[in-house]
Amino acid sequence: MSLAQLTLHEASDKLRKRELTSVELTEAVYQRIADTDDKVHAYLTLAREAALEQANRADEKLKQARDPAPLLGIPIALKDNFLTKGLRTTCASKILGDFIPPYDATTVDKVRSAGAVIIGKTNLDEFAMGSSVENSAFFATCNPWNLERIPGGSSGGSAAAVAADECIAALGTDTGGSIRQPAACCGIVGLKPTYGRVSRYGIIAFASSMDQVGPMTKDVRDAALLLEAIAGQDPADSTSINSSVPRYSAALNGDIKGLRLGIPKEYFVSGMQIEVGEAVRSAIRELEKHGAVIEEISLPHTEYAVAVYYIVATAEASSNLARYDGMRFGRRANGKDLIETYMISRDEGFGAEVKRRIMLGTYALSAGYYDAYYLKAQRVRTLIRKDFDAAFGRCDVIVTPTAPTTAFRLGEKTQDPLQMYLSDIYTISINLAGLPAISLPCGFDGEGMPIGLQIIGKHFDEATILRVADTYERATEWHKTKPRIQDR
Amino acid sequence: MKYEPVIGLEVHAQLLTESKIFCGCSTKFGQEPNQNTCPVCAGFPGVLPVLNRRVVEFAIKAGLATHCEIARSSILARKNYFYPDLPKGYQISQYELPVCIGGYIDVDIDGTQKRVRLTRIHMEEDAGKNIHDAHGDASLVDLNRAGVPLLEIVSEPDMRTAAEAGAYLRTLRQILQYLEVCDGNMEEGSFRCDANVSIRPAGSEILGTKIEIKNLNSFRAVERAIKFEIDRQIDTLSDGGTLIQETRLWDENREETRSMRSKESAHDYRYFPDPDLLPLIIDDTWTDEVRVTLPELPATRKQRFAAEYTLPAYDAELLTARKDVADYFEAAVKVHPNAKALSNWIVGDLFRVLKERKLDDQLYISHWPVAAAHLAQLVQMIDHGKITGKIAKTVFEAMLDSNKPPQQIVGETGLEQVSDTGSIETAIDQVLASNPKQLAQYQSGNEKVFGYFVGQVMKATQGRANPQKLNEILREKLKTSVRQ
Numbered sequence: 006m007s008l009a010q011l012t013l014h015e016a017s018d019k020l021r022k023r024e025l026t027s028v029e030l031t032e033a034v035y036q037r038i039a040d041t042d043d044k045v046h047a048y049l050t051l052a053r054e055a056a057l058e059q060a061n062r063a064d065e066k067l068k069q070a071r072d073p074a075p076l077l078g079i080p081i082a083l084k085d086n087f088l089t090k091g092l093r094t095t096c097a098s099k100i101l102g103d104f105i106p107p108y109d110a111t112t113v114d115k116v117r118s119a120g121a122v123i124i125g126k127t128n129l130d131e132f133a134m135g136s137s138v139e140n141s142a143f144f145a146t147c148n149p150w151n152l153e154r155i156p157g158g159s160s161g162g163s164a165a166a167v168a169a170d171e172c173i174a175a176l177g178t179d180t181g182g183s184i185r186q187p188a189a190c191c192g193i194v195g196l197k198p199t200y201g202r203v204s205r206y207g208i209i210a211f212a213s214s215m216d217q218v219g220p221m222t223k224d225v226r227d228a229a230l231l232l233e234a235i236a237g238q239d240p241a242d243s244t245s246i247n248s249s250v251p252r253y254s255a256a257l258n259g260d261i262k263g264l265r266l267g268i269p270k271e272y273f274v275s276g277m278q279i280e281v282g283e284a285v286r287s288a289i290r291e292l293e294k295h296g297a298v299i300e301e302i303s304l305p306h307t308e309y310a311v312a313v314y315y316i317v318a319t320a321e322a323s324s325n326l327a328r329y330d331g332m333r334f335g336r337r338a339n340g341k342d343l344i345e346t347y348m349i350s351r352d353e354g355f356g357a358e359v360k361r362r363i364m365l366g367t368y369a370l371s372a373g374y375y376d377a378y379y380l381k382a383q384r385v386r387t388l389i390r391k392d393f394d395a396a397f398g399r400c401d402v403i404v405t406p407t408a409p410t411t412a413f414r415l416g417e418k419t420q421d422p423l424q425m426y427l428s429d430i431y432t433i434s435i436n437l438a439g440l441p442a443i444s445l446p447c448g449f450d451g452e453g454m455p456i457g458l459q460i461i462g463k464h465f466d467e468a469t470i471l472r473v474a475d476t477y478e479r480a481t482e483w484h485k486t487k488p489r490i491q492d493r
Numbered sequence: 494m495k496y497e498p499v500i501g502l503e504v505h506a507q508l509l510t511e512s513k514i515f516c517g518c519s520t521k522f523g524q525e526p527n528q529n530t531c532p533v534c535a536g537f538p539g540v541l542p543v544l545n546r547r548v549v550e551f552a553i554k555a556g557l558a559t560h561c562e563i564a565r566s567s568i569l570a571r572k573n574y575f576y577p578d579l580p581k582g583y584q585i586s587q588y589e590l591p592v593c594i595g596g597y598i599d600v601d602i603d604g605t606q607k608r609v610r611l612t613r614i615h616m617e618e619d620a621g622k623n624i625h626d627a628h629g630d631a632s633l634v635d636l637n638r639a640g641v642p643l644l645e646i647v648s649e650p651d652m653r654t655a656a657e658a659g660a661y662l663r664t665l666r667q668i669l670q671y672l673e674v675c676d677g678n679m680e681e682g683s684f685r686c687d688a689n690v691s692i693r694p695a696g697s698e699i700l701g702t703k704i705e706i707k708n709l710n711s712f713r714a715v716e717r718a719i720k721f722e723i724d725r726q727i728d729t730l731s732d733g734g735t736l737i738q739e740t741r742l743w744d745e746n747r748e749e750t751r752s753m754r755s756k757e758s759a760h761d762y763r764y765f766p767d768p769d770l771l772p773l774i775i776d777d778t779w780t781d782e783v784r785v786t787l788p789e790l791p792a793t794r795k796q797r798f799a800a801e802y803t804l805p806a807y808d809a810e811l812l813t814a815r816k817d818v819a820d821y822f823e824a825a826v827k828v829h830p831n832a833k834a835l836s837n838w839i840v841g842d843l844f845r846v847l848k849e850r851k852l853d854d855q856l857y858i859s860h861w862p863v864a865a866a867h868l869a870q871l872v873q874m875i876d877h878g879k880i881t882g883k884i885a886k887t888v889f890e891a892m893l894d895s896n897k898p899p900q901q902i903v904g905e906t907g908l909e910q911v912s913d914t915g916s917i918e919t920a921i922d923q924v925l926a927s928n929p930k931q932l933a934q935y936q937s938g939n940e941k942v943f944g945y946f947v948g949q950v951m952k953a954t955q956g957r958a959n960p961q962k963l964n965e966i967l968r969e970k971l972k973t974s975v976r977q
Contacts, residue, residue, distance in 0.1 A: 107532055206540070208539055209538045320765060327575065
């Protein structure tokens with residue numbers, strides 16, 4: 006077994022026991038990348054030299070530290086929308102050119118301080134807009150389970166890197182499902198925390214009212230450990246919330262007796278791949294065996310979630326992306342005047358999906374349309390949030406599929422954006438409501454592609470969804486199955 | 494037809510906070526270009542704004558001082574447009590729910606009071622500056638000003654003449670200066686004004702076509718531009734023309750307004766609540782905390798000065814025009830309660846010195862060329878007959894920057910008044926003896942020569958002779974000499 010296959014907590018144990026050094030582990034990860042990434046294409050940028058320096062420093066600290074942080078010496082990957090000081094950050098867009106950030110995102114600073122080794126930056130859909138990484142301006146990332154399939158998106162590079170053991174753990178961002186859907190596609194664990202739980206400072210903004218950073222890991226315990234390291238209020242992010250951060254890893258006690266599982270009837274409808282439905286139902290039965298109680302619930306405004314999301318998210322994105330104007334950083338075309346400089350820079354710099362969303366959002370905010378689109382979408386968003394509030398009166402967590410299908414084929418949906426948008430049908434409402442949710446493996450379809458189980462929690466109750474997920478994971482072997490990376 | 498002008502003003506007041514509205518960068522003026530910048534105010538990827546608490550306090554201050562309602566919940570909104578001096582491609586401002594609502598300012602126009610209502614006051618960030626023609630055909634961008642906090646103060650269209658607009662603007666500036674939230678410098682752009690002008694048939698309640706005038710860089714420009722615009726609009730309508738809603742620029746040199754853009758080409762700013770900032774909640778406790786820090790405002794202070802110190806209205810007006818001067822006066826009058834004499838010294842000699850030294854450019858003078866207590870002691874010395882008024886002028890000049898009390902200066906230079914009869918008699922005797930011709934003239938009935946003798950004695954005593962005593966003794970001496 007390659008050292009790169011270790012989970013975070015396994016590697017951390019070995020590092021503490023001095024059975025392993027961070028340098029050895031880091032070298033193993035780079036060896037694995039050398040072996041497989043020409044097939045998977047998970048990484049946009051590698052930072053080998055800096056990583057080995059960090060690993061060396063971590064080894065020094067491991068020698069001295071009495072109770073080292075779990076992340077000390079652990080090689081992790083970052084989605085390339087995290088700003089990393091001195092390390093190229095592209096957001097998978099040409100418009101950023103060879104942008105070298107002058108500062109670290111708060112979460113990057115936190116994992117660095119905890120001693121993590123930053124391996125590199127992973128591929129994503131340009132500006133995190135997409136469900137397949139096919140919108141990357143540079144190249145597509147392939148699903149390690151089947152290289153002809155998408156890894157999911159937008160955090161598909163991080164998901165593929167974790168699944169292919171090209172890192173020990175990774176961070177991603179989730180605006181409408183961008184951690185959970187690729188986690189499901191690649192058979193790993195992905196957690197989107199409560200909006201406000203983790204700082205957004207230094208994350209390249211897509212839709213500010215929904216963007217959230219979260220862990221993408223090989224098992225639930227790793228997700229808990231990584232969340233502990235990044236959660237907490239940040240004075241630099243006014244939307245981060247002052248709520249104490251529990252020791253999530255300590256909450257994984259396997260006890261879910263009497264816990265009420267809400268099953269929303271609106272989520273088990275036509276359009277879902279049959280095997281996905283079966284796997285999720287079977288997972289629910291497993292949880293019942295451990296003492297959980299089933300409650301059928303209703304989330305009546307579910308059908309509007311995709312429409313609401315594509316108004317709110319695009320409206321915010323149209324404004325967030327205005328700063329990419331070629332004036333202070335990134336790519337600048339030379340037009341004959343200011344207007345032309347703006348137009349050519351942005352025309353050449355942004356890809357088709359980003360342009361589509363900027364146009365949609367601009368339209369939704371325009372005078373005369375604002376009330377009909379943006380304002381109405383915000384009102385429906387409130388209704389969606391109230392659906393969840395009402396549901397959580399009757400249950401403690403809500404269990405659903407993460408995505409309606411397993412990973413589809415590369416190129417299958419690129420010509421049909423609306424079909425592509427439906428990949429996030431089960432994840433989008435959670436971002437609109439600001440709730441925490443986790444995806445973890447719960448089976449494979451007939452073609453051997455992983456299926457994801459989504460567990461949604463109350464605001465700031467990540468501990469409970471982690472406990473439920475961990476209980477399920479202990480009873481199953483799905484997460485231990487590794488893809489065989491081979492050309493087909 | 495007779496027309497009635499309708500005028501409303503929008504003022505942008507730059508706030509005197511130490512740091513910018515959404516980051517920790519300094520607001521200090523006159524730095525090297527782009528020195529006061531960071532990733533936040535330069536609009537780099539990933540950055541987020543954090544609202545400066547002082548800015549909110551200043552907004553509450555301004556709102557309370559102008560009788561506004563302070564919104565318990567208000568929203569920061571994005572105003573989207575592209576320009577190189579606007580790093581994020583949007584300005585964070587307030588739109589639907591501003592921090593202060595309603596309110597009014599009472600304006601004194603030639604002795605009569607007029608109430609001008611306010612629509613709103615809101616907070617926003619300033620943009621940077623584009624610098625053209627300094628570097629070949631490239632334009633440069635300086636972001637030092639980007640993110641400097643502003644208050645936008647919008648009046649209702651309650652003014653009817655250029656003079657009313659000017660008076661409103663001066664009163665508003667005075668209030669903001671009293672609050673020490675804005676230095677009010679129009680020339681340097683820390684207090685900017687756009688005017689909305691329309692006309693309508695006298696007696697009509699319906700508003701006419703609104704023209705916005707920009708580029709008003711002085712009080713004079715505001716008044717001249719409004720006058721020009723009223724005349725232009727009346728002329729246009731009288732000639733059978735029509736007015737279109739547009740923005741016009743004031744051309745200072747040609748003394749006219751000209752069209753900048755029409756309503757059709759106006760931006761669609763696509764305002765929406767900034768998702769990076771939570772609604773701003775101001776509870777009563779916070780408002781009350783700010784309320785107790787409010788100074789006495791100029792109108793109230795002026796009335797009190799007239800009543801409490803029995804000063805003429807004119808003096809009260811001059812003394813309260815600036816908060817620092819009013820504070821200075823009150824510090825002085827505590828030491829020596831001759832209010833009118835102090836007022837004369839302040840508006841005369843002291844104001845001259847402030848002007849000569851350009852100290853009145855400062856918003857709040859804290860280092861005065863003469864301490865208030867020292868000026869009061871100077872007046873006291875005159876009132877107690879220690880020095881003459883004339884000598885006092887010399888002492889005043891000597892006090893400038895010396896930070897010495899007048900007693901010390903008088904003592905050191907021997908300028909105190911000579912009141913002892915003996916010395917004065919000796920001086921008179923000498924003058925009379927050395928001016929026999931004038932003495933003869935007096936004796937022959939020309940009493941005008943009396944003044945000449947006084948002058949000579951003053952000269953001989955370097956002006957220190959007690960004028961009253963001098964008069965008495967001289968009169969006595971001359972009487973005797975005539976009798977002889």
